[in-house]
Amino acid sequence: xxxxxxxxxxxxxxxxxxxxxxxxxxxxxxxxxxxxxxxxxxxxxxxxxxxxxxxxxxxxxxxxxxxxxxxxxxxxxxxxxxxxxxxxxxxxxxxxxxxxxxxxxxxxxxxxx
Amino acid sequence: xxxxxxxxxxxxxxxxxxxxxxxxxxxxxxxxxxxxxxxxxxxxxxxxxxxxxxxxxxxxxxxxxxxxxxxxxxxxxxxxxxxxxxxxxxxxxxxxxxxxxxxxxxxxxxxx
Numbered sequence: 001x002x003x004x005x006x007x008x009x010x011x012x013x014x015x016x017x018x019x020x021x022x023x024x025x026x027x028x029x030x031x032x033x034x035x036x037x038x039x040x041x042x043x044x045x046x047x048x049x050x051x052x053x054x055x056x057x058x059x060x061x062x063x064x065x066x067x068x069x070x071x072x073x074x075x076x077x078x079x080x081x082x083x084x085x086x087x088x089x090x091x092x093x094x095x096x097x098x099x100x101x102x103x104x105x106x107x108x109x110x111x112x113x
Numbered sequence: 114x115x116x117x118x119x120x121x122x123x124x125x126x127x128x129x130x131x132x133x134x135x136x137x138x139x140x141x142x143x144x145x146x147x148x149x150x151x152x153x154x155x156x157x158x159x160x161x162x163x164x165x166x167x168x169x170x171x172x173x174x175x176x177x178x179x180x181x182x183x184x185x186x187x188x189x190x191x192x193x194x195x196x197x198x199x200x201x202x203x204x205x206x207x208x209x210x211x212x213x214x215x216x217x218x219x220x221x222x223x224x225x
Binding site: 004040041042043045058059092099100101102104105106107 | 145147154155156157158159162202204206211212213214215216217218
């Protein structure tokens with residue numbers, strides 16, 4: 001089944017404790033991205049990657065890091081989480097030739113206390 | 114004191130009726146629009162898209178209408194079913210790249 005998977009689905013952590021949210025897709029998509037979704041604000045892009053070893057900042061990259069060492073994986077790293085990073089996070093991927101038909105993962109709900 | 118959450122606009126329709134979900138956009142230069150569906154506990158799902166050189170596009174049970182004069186986009190769902198209950202939001206292409214501006218969404222509730 002074609003899908004984007006994220007782990008963990010739920011995470012409660014404390015300020016300053018480094019964490020990684022994994023994302024993997026099995027569709028051989030070149031493009032992957034991370035979004036956060038907050039009430040009243042809609043989806044906002046954090047980082048994206050056009051291909052392996054190519055990443056770029058989205059609209060709200062502060063406090064986040066990403067890496068793209070393999071085509072299928074695109075982990076999101078929070079080196080020192082803060083409470084304002086409490087949010088619902090989505091990973092997405094798409095085919096190069098279909099720029100807007102993104103496939104989203106199921107989401108990771110992160111709470112930073 | 115009691116905190117109040119941010120509530121999405123809600124549209125309640127009866128099963129079998131047609132639904133119309135509206136979206137206003139701000140950038141008159143936007144040339145591409147997309148509708149997404151987000152069911153509870155799931156990620157957004159692409160429904161249909163439309164380019165600015167079109168006024169209407171139809172898919173399976175869905176129609177998107179674009180009125181560039183008033184910068185308005187609508188999603189029509191025919192014969193709404195319980196499985197259509199979800200949050201629907203529109204997105205517009207930002208600039209000439211692939212970045213999108215996402216709307217905040219409308220919650221559609223289908224009642225039997």
